[in-house]
Amino acid sequence: MxxxxxxxxxxxxxxxxxxxxxxxxxxxxxxxxxxxxxxxxxxxxxxxxxxxxxxDAMAALGRLLADNREDRPLIEQILNELAELARESILELHPASDWNHHEREPARVRTRDDVALANGVRIRTLHAQITHNLPHMRRHLEARTATGVEVRYAPLVPTRMVVYDRATAIVEGDRSDPRAWAVILRGRNLAQPLAHLHDYCWTTASEAADVPGSVHDARLTEQQRTVLRMLGTGAKDDAIARALGVSTRTVTRIVGELTALLGAGSRFQAGVRAARLGWLD
Incomplete structure (x- = not known):
């Protein structure tokens, strides 16, 4: 039985x-x-x-979310059902947020991965590069990659969403409102544009090995972050020195170190590249 x-x-x-x-x-x-x-x-x-x-599974999920319940296990079971119903693709966008810190979330995600992958579903998940600063998330995403999930990273991820078979989408709503923490969109006319958004973000994103400088290796001080932010605006050494209350010589030294660390060809490029890598978040 x-x-x-x-x-x-x-x-x-x-x-x-x-x-x-x-x-x-x-x-x-x-x-x-x-x-x-x-x-x-x-x-x-x-x-x-x-x-x-x-x-209908999506109708059931919609009513469940509208019930204003705190019962996460029930919601997780519904999401499991959606993963089981997928047959072609699951597209995910994940900006950096506290949701990533849920201690049981990785295990639940991997369980859904196993079900979908066994059904021949292609899973592509895109995460904010700042995620690399979280050791448990790095381990989680490496484990997903090992099972066959495709993982990429981008400096900025616009919203959290999951699109199933380009026909159904769940998009994060207002997290401060328990009744509106997720929005459900059904039908290709609604879900397809979001799938296209994912496609665009995916083509401009990087695989883990291609992320310059390995963001998680960066251990910047607040002073270094301030210098980088000001470099990104085109500020000169003397202006940065006045803002920090240090000598111009000190700023010049810090700029040289950061430019070398980032592999940048100019001061301005160093500031821009640091922002792109998520070092300033």
Whole structure:
């Protein structure tokens, strides 16, 4: 006898594909397993218990998010279902934020990766380069890469979102409002432009080995960061010295060190490159 979660997945797939009722879709299950499968689907909002019919996964997720619940495990289960339903591609954008620090998130993401990859889904995830400053996130992304997920990095990632099969998108909303922490867009007319946005960001992004200077190796002092910010504006050494309250000679030395560290050809380029690498965030 298969476990309840797997049995529920098979029953739900049968109901969606054949348009059958719950009772008709569970005739092959052992009678003692039917209540558990019913409860599992109902808890995810995937079963209309009164009508005995399936509920669209995205509609179920939309209602769940609108319920203003703090029950993250339920939301995670819905996201797992979306990963299981994907058949072609999953496109992700991840700006730097506190969400990356959730201690259980990496394990949950990798579980979803395993399911989607087993179904032949291509997963492309794009992260902010500043993520390299977080050791646990580096390990997490290296582990994802090892399983077959394609990972790239960009200086600036505009928003957090996941696009499934270029037909459904979940975009991060107002994180201060529990009722609007995510926006769900269904249909290719809505999701396709977001997929194109991901495509553009992807083509201009870098793989880990190509990120100049390995951002996580940078250990800049606040004084060095200030110098870099001012270099990016075109400020001269004497102006920077006055702002820092140090000698011009000290600023000249710091500029030389930073320019060499960044492999920049000019002072201005050093400031711009540091911003591009996320060193000033």
């Amino acid at each position: 298969v476990d309840t979660a797997l049995a529920a997945q098979q029953v739900y797939a049968r109901m969606r594909e054949d348009g059958t009722t719950f009772a008709a879709s569970t005739v092959d299950l052992p009678p003692e397993q039917v209540p558990g499968v019913r409860g599992h689907l109902a808890s995810l909002g995937l079963l209309d218990a009164a009508a005995e019919i399936s509920v």
